[in-house]
Amino acid sequence: MVPPALDNDGNARRLLFSDDTIHDRSSESSDLDIDEENFLESHPENVYKRAPRQRRRERWKLGRGNWTVQCPSINRKQKLLIFSLTLLLLLVSCAAVYSKKHGIPQLKKEKEKDKKPPPPPKPTFCSSWPVDEKRDVASRDVSAQIHVERPQLETRSTWKKPTGFKIVATVFYGRRRNVDVLDCYLQKNLARNGGYLDSVHFMVHTSEEADRAWIEKKARETEGYEYIDLKDCTQLPYGCMWDFIAETDTLYIKIDDDIVYIHEDAIPHLVQTRLEQPNAFAVSANLVNSPLTGWLHFHFGAIHPYLPDPAKTPYYPPTTEWRVSKLPLYKGEKSVDLDADRMEPPFPGHRWLPLSHNDTNMDNMMTPMGKVNNWGSTRFGLALHGWGVAAQQHYSLFQNVEEDTVWKYHFGSRQGNSDSLWNMQYTRYNLNFIAIWGKDVRANLPIEDDDEQGIGVTLPKKLGRPFFVDTKAVVAHLHFGPQTMNMLRTDILDRYRSLANERVCAKDNQKIPIDARCPWVMGMDMEDFM
Known part of the structure; x- marks a missing residue:
């Protein structure tokens, strides 16, 4: 001191x-x-x-x-400061006690924001087929008579499989519901059955045990099928999957698991085009349900006017029929809200109806595809997200297959020895069904996570090699991700199953629904429709 x-x-x-x-x-x-x-x-x-x-x-x-x-003297300001600090300390103590018991609402909200939302419940889907509890088709189904009425099928083209290299289909697999239909087309195109495919590799990109077990059993029982375990790549983006399809002496046909129709000439024509266009980096099939080709199909006359059945509840019998000529005309209001976010399916397993049988009138402008046509550059958003756009394209394909007018999908120009090619001019196109050489994949590994951008745009630009669409190789792509939920509330997958059973599936490989029948099917007595 x-x-x-x-x-x-x-x-x-x-x-x-x-x-x-x-x-x-x-x-x-x-x-x-x-x-x-x-x-x-x-x-x-x-x-x-x-x-x-x-x-x-x-x-x-x-x-x-x-x-x-002695204690120092305290002036008025100091006394006020001490009082304020004491009061503040008291309030903080009270708040701490309250939050310990009840929690602070604002903090709770912030914590709730930080928490990951619980996973959505797994959707349940149903079939419009008249199947019983064991999913056996009703024996008295009226559609069983279609085999008597069936017209003569178009004959298979006389293609000869090229030699000197392997042709392998690689299926990016995740959902057995779709692949059960695709299975018939793959088996028909195996070399042992007169097709082009030496083998089919299922690249298993799912952690769902039921889906994994199903394809593992299918590959074990089917000659020419192979189950490919991607290991760590199973949970990663698609880019790493290309590491498994890079053998230099192999032509790969990369196929997505939601391809539900393959025209009988599609794979032979795609392989032939790939050989005739050695400078191309990849060649794609002509996809039904793709933003770009869907718009072109509309202008080349392959799209027909369809809208969902206006009934809120089903009034017709369940059936295994795929032909649209048996459908009645649409009788509802034509001013339907076609917005992708607001258009709702009327009930599970519902059907779509033709507005008319005249493709030259204005009816097509009142449909989802008509709205896509009017949206200019934004049409790709609706075509990708709008399930109604997909449904109309699939019903149009059913009509074209039934009327044997699949040629309506053929357009494009001649490139060397190939005709009906569409050059993407280094813009993006879907990779749902493409032919690509393993040596080209190997030389450009690793493929970026967004493989569609990498295979369709980045690498063709970098290498100066075009990406073609072979418009004579027609296949159907069931749905994009945003379309899935409502697309599976239609009867479209059921119709593709019926078409495959009739025209493609072997007698010992006839398909039945994986899903149980829809509730409205359960409540119907088949005797009422006989």
């Missing part, structure tokens, strides 16, 4: 020391009680003339014996 000194007026000063130098400053409120008489007696006038070290010893000795410490 530092002893005070007196100034000329008798006021107390603090002595501050820095080395041997003495400094003093006035104090507004002294914190020491000084005995002035003893201090003056002990310190004659010449006290400050002594040596600094001696003066310091005397001051500390005096301080130890005669000084007492």
Whole structure:
């Protein structure tokens, strides 16, 4: 503690020391009680003339014996500050106790935002087929008579499989519901059955045990099928899957698992075009349900006017029929809200109806595809997200297959020895069904995670090699991701199954629905429709 000194007026000063130098400053409120008489007696006038070290010893000795410490005086501002701090501390303590018991609402909201939402419940789908609890088709189904009425099927073209290299189909697999239909087309195109495919590799990109077990069993039982375990790539984007399809002496036909129709000439024609166009980086099939080719199909006359049945509940018998000529005409309002976000299916397993049998009138402009045509550059958004756009394209394909007018999908120009080619001019197209050489894949690994951008745009631009669409290789792509939920509430997959059973599937490989029948089918008595 530092002893005070007196100034000329008798006021107390603090002595501050820095080395041997003495400094003093006035104090507004002294914190020491000084005995002035003893201090003056002990310190004659010449006290400050002594040596600094001696003066310091005397001051500390005096301080130890005669000084007492008092609390400092508090002014009004200091009192107010102490009161405010005390009140604040009390409020914080109360808030801490309350939050411990009940939680703070704002913090709760922030925590809820940080929490990952629970996974959505798995959707349940149903079949419009008249199947019983064991999913056996009703024996008295009226559609069984279609085999008598069936017209003569078109004959298979006389294609000869090329030699000197392997042709392997690689299916990017995840959903058995779709692949059960695709299975018939794959088996028919195997070389052992007169087709072009030496083998089919299922690249299993799903963690769903039921789907994995189903395809593992199918591959084990089917000659020419192979189950490919992608290991760590199973949970990664699609780019890493191309590491498994890079054998240099192999032509790969990459197929997505939601391809549900392959025209009998599609694979032979695609392979032939791939051989005739060696400079092309890849050649795609002509996709039914693709934003680009769908718009072109509309203008080349392959799209017909269809709308969903306006009934809110089913009034017709369940059937395994795929032909659209047996459907009645649409009788509802034609001013249907076609917005992709607001268009709702009327009931599970519902059907679509033709507006007319005249493709030259204005009916097509009142359909989802008509709206796509009117949307200009934004049509790709609706064509990708709108399930109604997909449904109309699939019903149009059923009509074209039934009427043997699949040629309506053929357009494009001649490139060398190939006709009916569409050059994508380095713009993006879907990779649902393409032919590509393994050596080209190997030379450009790794493929970027967005493989559609990499295979369709980035690499063709980098290498100066075009990406073609072979418009004579017609296949049907069931749905894009945003279309899935509502597309599977139609009867379209059931119709594709019926078409495959009739025209493609072997007698010992006839397909039945994987899903149970729809509730409205359960409540119907088949006797009422006989």
